[in-house]
Amino acid sequence: MGRRHEVAAARKALGESRSVTLTGAGGAGKTRLALRVGEEVARAFRDGVWLVELAALDDAGMLAQTVVEALEIRGPSARDPLWVLTDHLRDKQALLILDNCEHLVEECAVLVERLLRAAPGVRVLATGRQALGIAGEQTLTVPPLPLPATGEPRESLDALLRYDAVRLFAERARAILPTFAVTEENRDVVTAICRHVDGLPLAIELAAARLRALSAQHILDLLDDRFRLLTAGSPAVLPRHQTLRALIDWSYELCSQQERLLWERAAVFADGFWLSSAEEVCAGSDIAREEVVDLVIGLVDKSILIREEHQQDVRYRMLETIRQYGRDRLTASGQESTLRRRHRDHYQALAARVRSELFGPAQVSWFTRLHLENANLRTALDYSFGETGETEAGIDMATDLLYHWITSCYLGEGRRWLDQGLAAYTEPDEIRARALWTGAWLAILQADAPAATSMLDESRSIGERLRDESILGYTALFSGMIAMSDGRAETAIKLYEDALARHADSQDPVGRALSLIRLSLVHSRLGNFSLAETLAEECMAVCDAYGEGWHRAYCSMALGVAAWRQEDLGRATELEKQSLRFNRSLGDALGAGVALEVLAWTAATQKRYRRAARLLGCLLTVWRSAGAPLSGYGFMADYHDGCAARTRKALGETAFATALRQGARLSYDEALAFGLEEDRPAEEESAEPAPLTRRESEIARLVAQGMTNKEIAASLVIAQRTAEGHIEHILTKLGFNSRAQIAVWVGEQARSSHGI
Template structure:
């Protein structure tokens, strides 16, 4: 007869879960989601890579919900169990069932749980999937009030199973604007490192001096909790910078885990060895081959690069599914389709295995060939309806493009291919954050391949344009002159057309607008004759701006509208956005403010969607000039503050358009004089503090969905009236109990509201709520005190 040992007291029930000996960091969203799933599903499985924190998350959820299970919450640790036939007995022992009858163990377990309201955590099931699935399905069919929470690198596959993939800890934002040290320290991965480092070095903190090394460590380790914790321990013997510098050899470096856990959880290498052992031979081979990709990849890339030598192209999709199921590959959804990613630590493991197999060189060559073809196709589709899709694809593939260029620069005989590839990527360098990187690739390839060929001439004028955008005019002129000489020698009309175009930019930036007009007209003639539509459109845009600068309004408008018509005829968008920007400048100069604003906002919206920071910045400039002209001086000053941040991120104020700098200076002078130094500085700082997306929403005057409010009200509009009231009390330093007493509500209700506020804003602490409330209150007070955008 089965009998539960006398372990029903609150004291013993509390001991069924291990105590948390270190702080639990982050996972606010995941904790809430697992609780939600458990409220309706009998089986919830947490999947994810080894070391991602599945067990820790399960235990935190269990501790939070244990009051809801009157018959207890039980942890069953299966990592050390190698004999499937002992699974049921192990579960029974964990549940403290004492039974000496001859009944089958599964019958004993089922009968015991039949009328129980309990939660069982089956921890580390990946090596016992079939047996765990059979047992779990039997138990939940027999016990309607039973819940089973599973942690595994692969799902059980039982009926009614709900799954949650546990991601690595959140890393700091890596957008256009560099976060402050305080904001950096609030990201979950950095918080975990800092807390674990503080246990090793009592005075450790994230500072301006060590922030780059700390962030680098967390990024190199993918936000993987186990890897971060192992890394923090090494601070006993080395500095943060030394630790970061040695992470390339991470599998030897990160070896000191807790002696209280299984050997395979004590070191990073052993943990991933365990995942590797669970794969089939073909899955292991694909894992190794996929490691040549940097960042992520799509199915087409995997089929092209990784097939052959024992893996048919048609088998790739099933092998990919297998690696996703085993939490080796991470599946990610994009508007363009599904992509797959190896966490960097898992990728490095696969690369080590690939190197040991002797296949690394061949796979790297196939990887380079694939991305060389991709770059060429993108360049050939530069002007047409698929342009934006190709721009976006190249941005997603940037890490792989970089890896392919690295191959060209390090392998003998590949420099010429790298030169062509870097030139094909010209618009990628310009429309993304990688302008400086593009120039470095071109500089490097041009220095290594000095043959006066058509490819060199093209690389020279391409690099010349990048130099102009970096305001490096003398170097641009030297490269363009060499390109012209080669073009004339080889009779390359296309080369001469681009040389004229970019020499026109040089002349404009040097203040010689008359010469720039002549050069742009030459470029228009040559590009039109050669049928080069992209070059023609770019020349027309610049010609329109130059005519505007000399006051020839009719020519500025006719040339700009010709460019718009050309783009519309071919379904082209990027050059069209810049043509609208140029026409907006002329509309503003003529006093047609509404048309200028409409054109610039359309241009800004497109460039925002493409993440073209240069295009965004130029349109923001014109909107600031318009605001000053309309005597909206506070708005102009805020836009100047936004521009300060954006131009700092790009690296050069009015990059490639420095001949327009006097418009910027006039705008600043008028706003400063109208507002006074103090009010002007305050408005600029407020603009500079805005997060990038909110800054662009402000410039566009966008409304919060369904609220009819401007962007400054967006965040408050996310909160209910009660939540806003509670946020204000949090900012005053009140505890949950004090807030409940003040508002005459239950403390649990107050806690629930605070949880919602944190979730809506993506915050991780009450302190962040307080900071936000303070900023919002100051903004509201400034708006009430400010005399407004008066004439």
């Protein structure tokens, strides 16, 4: 396995301090060690171990938002990302791995201090070139991999292979040449290579990759020449950062001129790229488009690019050290500005294409692709809003990405890009009007009605002056949403009908589908069930004609509401599950939350009260992820409240609270699985399995008798500290925070077992 000593030291440090930072030179293996430690301590963190990759983050202002996204805090929120983050983690027991903090040391220090103060169950494991410098932080230096000492007696071959550096070289060499082995004949050469690169994992991997074309002796000879050149013949031990730089310089010079150009140009991508993107951005001026594929293959062979499988396609990325090296070369060449512009143009075109193909069968694959490309989209937008004369392109791109912002955990980021664009681009034209109603929808989903109203008023004014039916249709639609949230149903109907007519005139299936969904919901609300179903079925027909899925899922939800209101409960349940399945596949927390809401109401109407209560508990997690309860569907809140009141009355306060806690303890994914009844269909109606072990149950009964920790320890002949640990586990498992709650629970279990 390797790194046993460092792993043990890091685990010990995490046990003693809530903030631990792994420091060391680039390529020393800090990330790999942090991930290994995370795997080994995962069971100690009830709410998971989360990796936050910061290497591609250039904007320090996006730090908190990046952590929010990494933690998959889904859905809309108008609140400051740091506030969202601290609120989400407040009662969590989790480990955050902040990887590559070196360029954001001060910002990471502020963030970590804030999180540790707000969330007592959270610990942070950071990696970087230096410590964060916060109070209580423990710092561990990640050394090079162990090597045989020079001048020591020659060890056996088996003993040599126990050194991590030699073993890593052998493993990577076998990946290149399956027949490779460290033998008596090559052991000295292999050992010398590992010593020359100071045992740095990245350097060892790059050296081993050269075995595709060179012998081990040739590699050693070239390393000698290169190091002597870089250090002016100094016999001193090389600094590790110089060693890594030397090896990357050497790898660069082993590439052909065209491969070097592609390396430099591909470094403009923030977090990986597809072959088609490289062809679009990197071709031209000494690289023909048709040559890109062979150059990519060459860079993969030389371990400059890493190949990653994504469903049925392949994506490429560079290690950050490799990418930064290429970026430095690109800057020195004077071509960085040109490549950044090409990069932005490519992603602007991608956003426009996704918008044009939004309502169709490729919808899910496009949304998935945009999710993978978010770092590149962010880089493209940053270029647009940072360069003189590019604001129009930026606001147009941010608007085209509307459904990317809505169907992922990037809604808050999308709102900020649009706000930035609207502040800078003031021309009262179609571009601004479209950005205004787009921003208004995001604001509605964030429950920010005043801002939405202001944006819609301006967008409507521009639309009237331009006589643009599409603009007027969307401003009417979103104004109807605000009216419905305010309880003005008749006004909402008029606005929705106006929107529907305008979208029909402009032949916009997206606008038609959205208008029909909202009209169906409002008529269900008013008891006009036949009309509600007719409208929803019309929406289904529009979606099916285009092979569209996302709007159809919301339409299924609307039909389910109408079925529930008419107590057609089996149909309502199936319709909501259809909606939930699709929204889960898309990562849409808002859509998943609405479907779960209706499933809870339906369960209560079916008198499946325990399931209803657990679903209400699940919703505490889901709506927290979505940012605001029922968000843009706030007019449904009284259905939620009625369901909760009816369920509480049927179960009794204690049983209701217990079931609610059981649902709330589920993770986001577990909550959706429970809603779909993918665990055990009748589980919630059967007797709950005992959540405590035999020893914990015994201690819980002694707590209920009023015994102190010391008395419990004496009674069971165990250490007082052991008794205290058991009680902490009991509190955690049952979701309690006091001994009195344990006593009440024990009494309930006793009554239940006797049929009382």
